[in-house]
Amino acid sequence: xxxxxxxxxxxxxxxxxxxxxxxxxxxxxxxxxxxxxxxxxxxxxxxxxxxxxxxxxxxxxxxxxxxxxxxxxxxxxxxxxxxxxxxxxxxxxxxxxxxxxxxxxxxxxxxxxxxxxxxxxxxxxxxxxxxxxxxxxxxxxxxxxxxxxxxxxxxxxxxxxxxxxxxxxxxxxxxxxxxxxxxxxxxxxxxxxxxxxxxxxxxxxxxxxxxxxxxxxxxxxxxxxxxxxxxxxxxxxxxxxxxxxxxxxxxxxxxxxx
Amino acid sequence: xxxxxxxxxxxxxxxxxxxxxxxxxxxxxxxxxxxxxxxxxxxxxxxxxxxxxxxxxxxxxxxxxxxxxxxxxxxxxxxxxxxxxxxxxxxxxxxxxxxxxxxxxxxxxxxxxxxxxxxxxxxxxxxxxxxxxxxxxxxxxxxxxxxxxxxxxxxxxxxxxxxxxxxxxxxxxxxxxxxxxxxxxxxxxxxxxxxxxxxxxxxxxxxx
Numbered sequence: 330x331x332x333x334x335x336x337x338x339x340x341x342x343x344x345x346x347x348x349x350x351x352x353x354x355x356x357x358x359x360x361x362x363x364x365x366x367x368x369x370x371x372x373x374x375x376x377x378x379x380x381x382x383x384x385x386x387x388x389x390x391x392x393x394x395x396x397x398x399x400x401x402x403x404x405x406x407x408x409x410x411x412x413x414x415x416x417x418x419x420x421x422x423x424x425x426x427x428x429x430x431x432x433x434x435x436x437x438x439x440x441x442x443x444x445x446x447x448x449x450x451x452x453x454x455x456x457x458x459x460x461x462x463x464x465x466x467x468x469x470x471x472x473x474x475x476x477x478x479x480x481x482x483x484x485x486x487x488x489x490x491x492x493x494x495x496x497x498x499x500x501x502x503x504x505x506x507x508x509x510x511x512x513x514x515x516x517x518x519x520x521x522x523x524x525x526x527x528x529x530x531x532x533x534x535x536x537x538x539x540x541x542x543x544x545x546x547x548x549x550x551x552x553x554x555x556x557x558x559x560x561x562x563x564x565x566x567x568x569x570x571x572x573x574x575x576x577x578x579x580x581x582x583x584x585x586x587x
Numbered sequence: 588x589x590x591x592x593x594x595x596x597x598x599x600x601x602x603x604x605x606x607x608x609x610x611x612x613x614x615x616x617x618x619x620x621x622x623x624x625x626x627x628x629x630x631x632x633x634x635x636x637x638x639x640x641x642x643x644x645x646x647x648x649x650x651x652x653x654x655x656x657x658x659x660x661x662x663x664x665x666x667x668x669x670x671x672x673x674x675x676x677x678x679x680x681x682x683x684x685x686x687x688x689x690x691x692x693x694x695x696x697x698x699x700x701x702x703x704x705x706x707x708x709x710x711x712x713x714x715x716x717x718x719x720x721x722x723x724x725x726x727x728x729x730x731x732x733x734x735x736x737x738x739x740x741x742x743x744x745x746x747x748x749x750x751x752x753x754x755x756x757x758x759x760x761x762x763x764x765x766x767x768x769x770x771x772x773x774x775x776x777x778x779x780x781x782x783x784x785x786x787x788x789x790x791x792x793x794x795x
Contacts (some may be wrong), residue, residue, distance in 0.1 A: 339638040341648070350646075360646040367644070368651035375659040382667035389674050391681055397674070404671045424664035432659055451639045453648050458656070519639060 335526035339450055339519070341365045367454075370446045374436045403431070407572065414576035418583045425465065426579075429458060430572035437518060437564030441557070449567075450522055452515045459510035462575045470582035481585040510574055517567050521560045528553040766790050 343363040351359035385396035393401055407427045411419050433449055440447025448454055470478040482499040483492060531549035535542040638644070771786045 336638065341638060341641070341644040343647075347647075361643060362650050363647045364651070365644065365647050367648050368655075371651050371655040375655040375662075378659060379662040379667065382671070383662070386667065386670050386674060389670070389677075391674075391678050393674075400667075400671055401675060404668065404675070424660060424668055427668060428656065428660045428663045431663075432656060451644075451648060453639075453645045454652055457649055457652050461656075515639070 335523045335530065338446070338522060338526060341367050341451075344369060366446045367448055367451065370436065370439055370448050374432060374439060374448060377439075378431045378435055403427075410572060411576050411579075414573060415580040415583055419576065419579050422465070422576075422579050425462075426572050426575050429462070429575055430568055433458070433514065433571050434565060434568035437568060438561070440518065440522065441561055441564060447518055447522060449514055450518045452511060455511040455515040456507065458571075459507040459514075462510065462578060463507040466578045466582040469579075470585060473582065474585050478582070478585045481581055506574075506578060510571065514567050514571055517563050521556070521563050525553060525556050525560060528556060763787075763790060763794070766794075 343365050345364050347362040347364060349359045349361050381396075382400050385394075385400045388394075388397070390397060404427070407430055408420070408423060410430075411423050411426050415422065436448040439445050440450065470481070474480075481503065482496045484495060484499065487495050528549045532546045532553065535546040535549065538545075767783070767787045767790045770790055771781060771783060774781045774786060
């Protein structure tokens with residue numbers, strides 16, 4: 330009954346192996362690199378975004394068609410997000426935020442298709458993306474502001490005698506950002522997909538119990554339908570939340586003294 | 588999470604043969620666990636460890652995330668976003684120039700209307716001036732002619748009056764002569780000849 334196993338959907342399978350770095354040559358040692366189902370859906374995600382945006386804007390019409398209008402709407406949506414959260418100076422990170430938003434959004438939406446793999450349901454992917462944001466903030470923050478970047482941990486207007494308490498709290502909250510950012514996305518997508526799979530699994534299990542079971546399976550079916558809608562919402566909202574928080578963190582790097 | 592996954596493995600009858608050694612391995616040795624996972628890739632079964640926390644898949648995921656996300660970032664920053672930004676800017680520029688042109692046209696229209704009204708006012712003023720001038724010249728002409736005619740008439744009246752006076756005076760001078768002649772004739776008829784001088788004297792005496 331692998332079909333009703335809620336964990337099975339997260340299994341990563343090699344489509345073909347590439348190479349192994351290090352190790353002693355035996356199976357399982359060293360770093361094993363392969364083209365996996367996860368990689369396939371990363372490629373699909375990027376291909377969908379790139380092809381759609383490039384093809385829909387090919388005609389460069391002054392009066393946009395439907396496809397071009399959607400590209401423009403996404404562009405302006407993210408551009409307004411960056412501008413309002415990080416100011417005009419933040420627009421140099423617009424391609425990064427745009428790539429993050431579209432990548433997470435399309436990966437989440439692809440994940441809603443039955444039998445498709447959800448790239449963002451793996452902590453290593455979301456953690457890598459949040460570390461990318463975190464390192465961008467830290468490196469750009471120090472490169473632009475130098476030691477003044479540390480003012481981030483000293484909120485203005487706080488009396489000096491509270492600072493020994495406030496500054497460590499600010500520092501810890503800053504350092505926990507990549508964890509909270511990655512776990513939020515990972516947890517939402519993982520929990521949503523498990524819940525969905527559990528409820529649809531109930532339908533199969535109950536249906537095999539005879540007539541009353543088939544009647545009773547209407548309840549998990551209704552739940553599964555409602556959860557499907559909810560998961561689309563969660564997938565979109567989490568992409569938005571990730572992008573907005575990225576903008577706010579970048580704003581810290583651009584304007585560290587609040 | 589790991590034990591939960593294992594429990595589910597164990598619950599599924601088809602998986603028991605594979606899951607049992609995997610579950611043992613998990614408790615015995617973490618590296619042996621990844622070994623079991625890579626073996627499980629070949630089959631259709633979930634591995635003993637919860638898949639999102641399976642470190643053996645991390646290198647592949649990170650590699651492909653770096654490749655795909657890097658490619659996405661490059662395509663976005665070099666091709667897609669500049670193109671969309673260009674489209675939006677181009678549209679904004681076109682709309683701005685169109686609005687500016689419309690504004691310029693409206694200003695031209697306003698100027699034309701103002702010029703027309705100014706010309707109309709000037710023409711009206713000129714027409715009124717011409718009318719006034721004509722009326723005044725006609726009146727002046729009329730007055731001059733009337734005064735000339737009046738002067739002419741006055742002169743004629745004066746001349747006529749002078750002629751009448753002269754005629755009257757002349758007539759009055761003839762009265763004495765007529766009276767003398769009449770008296771001489773009457774006297775000559777009555778008493779014979781009388782000298783003209785004596786008659787004249789008598790007439791003059793009678794006149795007094």
